[in-house]
Amino acid sequence: MTTDQTPTYVESGKEFDRDMNYIPDRITADGRDGWPVEPGRYRLVAAKACPWANRAIIVRGLLGLEDVISLGMPGPTHDARSWTFDLDEGGKDPVLGIERLQEAYFARYPDYPRGITVPAMVDVPTGAVVTNDFPWITHDLYFEWRDHHKEGAPNLWPDDVREEMDDVMKRIFTEVNNGVYRCGFAGSQEAYDSAYDRLWTAMDWLEERLTDRRFLMGDAITEADVRLFTTLARFDAVYHGHFKCNRNKLTEMPALWGYARDVFQTPGFGETIDFDQIKAHYYVVHTDVNPSGIVPKGPDLSVWHTAHGREKL
Incomplete structure (x- = not known):
């Protein structure tokens, strides 16, 4: 660097x-x-x-x-x-x-x-x-x-769910994609507490939404899934510890974790994820969050390749 x-x-x-x-x-x-x-x-x-x-x-x-x-x-x-x-x-x-x-x-x-x-x-x-x-x-x-x-x-932008998808993507951006950053870059305890509560409210909403549907908008991957996936892929490796988003790990949320593996194992997704680069970026560049610059060895990333069982949805 x-x-x-x-x-x-x-x-x-x-x-x-x-x-x-x-x-x-x-x-x-x-x-x-x-x-x-x-x-x-x-x-x-x-x-x-x-x-x-x-x-x-x-x-x-x-x-x-x-x-x-x-x-x-x-x-x-x-x-x-x-x-x-x-x-x-x-x-x-x-x-x-x-x-x-x-x-x-x-x-x-x-x-x-x-x-x-x-x-x-x-x-x-x-x-x-x-x-x-x-x-x-x-x-x-x-x-x-x-x-x-x-x-x-x-078809990443299906007409029949476009209006709902816009609402879903807006909430994912404000509360999850950007929500983890609001936690990690909070400049006060009050700001962090508020960001943390907002993030986990949204994560619980996603857990419930994905309990009975395979993907965010139904049975096919859309742009909404692309937008959520890149945050979920980084969650346990970076956001849980580095950004203090530590109520629980992604692997402890059955629907979200199954969904994340399902998307990861879909051609075009998992091969774009480089966990070594991801961890190097956050833990080395964010010196005000991690002044030591030490990059953690974990977590065990082989779990991303385990069976997800969501085909039945």
């Missing part, structure tokens, strides 16, 4: 408030934002360590867009400046030729004032970032790149 600066995440006395002001441009079939769908033109930069980026990796694979949109993968640790391509030969992305994702942001916005985040879609010809608006990235991979989906690609 480079240490030009130490990134800080916990603001003393305050609750964690995620900055959701992302670059709003979208890559669309009609090119209305100036970025038309064009095979080979864009590179998805997405670190395996990051749950938000993990979503984009999964959706790209499920839809069969690997030969249409290339994938750049930064390493799991970074400093306050940027994600870096330290896993690539010479420490440079082999397509973009850059050492830091920050360079793609500065190629478009020389004074870009916000965090350098993944996932990011980068315009290969110019080397400039197009967007880092992660909810729209996966949405548009499905809706705007349809002409390039593989045959038999899953």
